[in-house]
Amino acid sequence: MGVAKLKIPAEGEKIVWRDGELRAPDNPIIPFIEGDGTGADITPVMKRVVDAAVETLYAGRRHLHWMKLPVGEAALKEFGSSLPEEALQAIRDYRVAIKGPLTTPVGEGHRSLNVAIRQALDLYACVRPVKWIRGLPSPVLRPEDLDIVIFRENTEDIYLGVEYAAESDAARRFIDLVHETQGVQLAPESAIGIKPMSRHATERISEAAIRHAIAMKRPSITIVHKGNIQKYTEGAFRNWAYDYFTRVYRDLVVKETEIIAERRPTEGKIVIKDRIADSMFQQLLLRPAEYSVILTTNLNGDYLSDAGAAQIGGLGMAPGGNVGDGVGVFEATHGSAPKYAGQDKVNPGSLLLSACMMLDYMGWTEAATAIREAIGETIKQRRVTYDLERLMPGSTLVSCSGFGQAIIENLRKA
Numbered sequence: 179m180g181v182a183k184l185k186i187p188a189e190g191e192k193i194v195w196r197d198g199e200l201r202a203p204d205n206p207i208i209p210f211i212e213g214d215g216t217g218a219d220i221t222p223v224m225k226r227v228v229d230a231a232v233e234t235l236y237a238g239r240r241h242l243h244w245m246k247l248p249v250g251e252a253a254l255k256e257f258g259s260s261l262p263e264e265a266l267q268a269i270r271d272y273r274v275a276i277k278g279p280l281t282t283p284v285g286e287g288h289r290s291l292n293v294a295i296r297q298a299l300d301l302y303a304c305v306r307p308v309k310w311i312r313g314l315p316s317p318v319l320r321p322e323d324l325d326i327v328i329f330r331e332n333t334e335d336i337y338l339g340v341e342y343a344a345e346s347d348a349a350r351r352f353i354d355l356v357h358e359t360q361g362v363q364l365a366p367e368s369a370i371g372i373k374p375m376s377r378h379a380t381e382r383i384s385e386a387a388i389r390h391a392i393a394m395k396r397p398s399i400t401i402v403h404k405g406n407i408q409k410y411t412e413g414a415f416r417n418w419a420y421d422y423f424t425r426v427y428r429d430l431v432v433k434e435t436e437i438i439a440e441r442r443p444t445e446g447k448i449v450i451k452d453r454i455a456d457s458m459f460q461q462l463l464l465r466p467a468e469y470s471v472i473l474t475t476n477l478n479g480d481y482l483s484d485a486g487a488a489q490i491g492g493l494g495m496a497p498g499g500n501v502g503d504g505v506g507v508f509e510a511t512h513g514s515a516p517k518y519a520g521q522d523k524v525n526p527g528s529l530l531l532s533a534c535m536m537l538d539y540m541g542w543t544e545a546a547t548a549i550r551e552a553i554g555e556t557i558k559q560r561r562v563t564y565d566l567e568r569l570m571p572g573s574t575l576v577s578c579s580g581f582g583q584a585i586i587e588n589l590r591k592a
């Protein structure tokens with residue numbers, strides 16, 4: 179055990195945040211977390227493809243300097259902590275990072291490192307685009323109709339991890355409090371979990387969602403909540419979001435209810451609507467074309483993004499980013515899939531598409547677009563990993579690294 183020493187690359191500069199804008203030099207240092215389980219398979223592939231794209235696109239003018247951060251199972255063995263403060267500080271200092279999946283024990287052991295990173299760095303917006311790439315297998319008839327970006331609030335809700343074990347003193351005190359204040363008698367042996375939600379957190383994720391909608395000319399924002407049941411948390415989230423949009427962006431937005439009640443035309447404005455979470459799962463399957471930006475709470479967003487991923491090729495193709503003010507950590511939506519670790523087998527697509535989001539965030543959009551196009555071309559050639567191959571008749575099975583290699587070949591052809 180010891181202090182987690184970082185190996186800072188000899189060359190490269192820090193990305194800086196100035197006047198509310200991220201400024202990436204041509205030679206940024208990018209911290210990365212390899213990840214547990216299959217992280218060791220997909221992360222090197224992601225780095226190779228990104229390096230190849232940067233080299234191809236910018237002809238030596240730009241270069242990334244990767245800095246490995248000790249986080250996860252290996253860091254626990256070496257330094258006695260799976261999330262050393264030095265690693266968190268490096269992300270704060272260098273501002274843009276990418277991570278492979280990290281393992282979290284269920285029902286015991288340490289809290290989720292993914293959640294801990296998001297909370298420690300105040301990465302309040304979890305951004306998950308869900309868009310089909312032509313040729314990917316899908317259980318729905320028209321996967322091309324689904325093109326949404328989920329903005330999931332990342333710092334509150336049950337993910338704060340405030341829980342009291344069944345039969346603990348604290349749980350008993352809560353049970354008494356609930357009886358006193360609500361007149362409700364909970365089973366005395368109940369475990370208790372707390373679901374906090376605030377106007378402040380709702381407003382800043384609403385701001386992130388509408389900024390994206392304006393920049394990308396998206397037609398609507400749908401607030402997804404369970405406010406019919408959880409009135410003071412999920413219901414308040416809905417009300418605070420509506421209030422924010424109509425107070426701060428009144429000229430740019432129109433509420434769906436106004437369109438219906440007043441027969442108002444949208445006049446190119448962003449339509450603000452809301453849906454109850456359970457109904458939203460159905461809507462995404464039955465009427466996906468009616469949705470564009472989704473603004474939602476932490477747990478709803480977690481479920482919805484995996485369900486959306488299933489429609490566009492599975493978890494292996496679903497990217498994500500966790501973004502705060504001037505700091506972003508990009509990561510695959512899936513977990514560490516430990517049963518496939520070390521087999522050079524799983525799909526690196528999710529982490530690669532997350533790297534594209536990272537490049538966009540840095541302003542290196544040409545490299546991001548080139549990688550997305552090369553992935554599209556590789557899918558078109560039907561050279562795919564096992565998760566897709568079994569669902570795509572006539573396709574050629576490639577390994578994790580083989581998929582990366584095929585993408586690099588397609589990058590260079592373009």
Ligand code: NAD
Nearest residue numbers: 279280281282283292493494511512513514515524525565
């Ligand atoms: P998982 O996403 O790791 O794997 C579930 C299944 O999905 C796998 O068995 C595999 O069939 C498929 N899969 C996942 N990634 C794939 C890929 N890249 N290519 C092809 N198929 C893929 O989910 P799990 O088994 O529930 O979780 C394993 C561990 O990961 C747990 O400890 C969990 O807490 C953690 N986890 C981490 C993150 C994260 O780091 N952000 C997210 C979810 C789960």
